[in-house]
Amino acid sequence: MDKLTPRERSDNMRRIRSKGMKPELDVRRLVHGLGYRYRLHVRSLPGKPDLVFRLRRKVILVHGCFWHQHPNRRCKIVRRPKSNKTYWTRKLKNNAARDLKHLAALRKDGWRVLVIWECQTANLATLAERITTFLGSAKTSKSGASHYQVSSRRRATGRGLSDVRRVR
Numbered sequence: 001m002d003k004l005t006p007r008e009r010s011d012n013m014r015r016i017r018s019k020g021m022k023p024e025l026d027v028r029r030l031v032h033g034l035g036y037r038y039r040l041h042v043r044s045l046p047g048k049p050d051l052v053f054r055l056r057r058k059v060i061l062v063h064g065c066f067w068h069q070h071p072n073r074r075c076k077i078v079r080r081p082k083s084n085k086t087y088w089t090r091k092l093k094n095n096a097a098r099d100l101k102h103l104a105a106l107r108k109d110g111w112r113v114l115v116i117w118e119c120q121t122a123n124l125a126t127l128a129e130r131i132t133t134f135l136g137s138a139k140t141s142k143s144g145a146s147h148y149q150v151s152s153r154r155r156a157t158g159r160g161l162s163d164v165r166r167v168r
């Protein structure tokens with residue numbers, strides 16, 4: 001049974017969606033601060049992946065825990081809507097199915113994929129380590145080198161974690 005009018009529902013969804021942008025922005029800022037360069041939402045790739053590292057042939061997907069139904073019991077964000085069940089069950093199932101399809105297509109084309117869940121962006125230090133492990137070291141380039149050099153020096157001195165926080 002639908003207790004919301006279509007107008008109210010779309011307002012609701014817009015609110016959830018714009019809130020869903022924050023994790024992606026956090027990840028972008030973090031990755032950029034670590035010295036990696038990427039392209040956003042590349043249309044020619046399955047599912048328009050959020051961050052694309054062409055030369056490394058890697059992508060990072062940032063998933064909102066609700067929209068993509070984070071399959072983790074410890075996730076504090078994901079929830080199953082109680083009202084309007086049929087609608088949501090179908091919608092969220094479709095989302096999950098689409099995610100899997102895109103993931104499979106990317107991997108089949110030789111892309112390596114890192115999925116970052118919204119709730120994992122709460123700890124940027126841990127996340128920074130995961131990202132660096134996934135991407136490998138950020139290459140130094142002549143233009144805009146200062147960023148790269150600073151971040152590799154940070155890593156070398158082992159002060160990386162506390163410094164990463166300041167990137168925010």
Ligand SMILES: [Zn+2]
Pocket residue numbers: 065070072075076077078117118119120
């Ligand atoms: Zn989660």
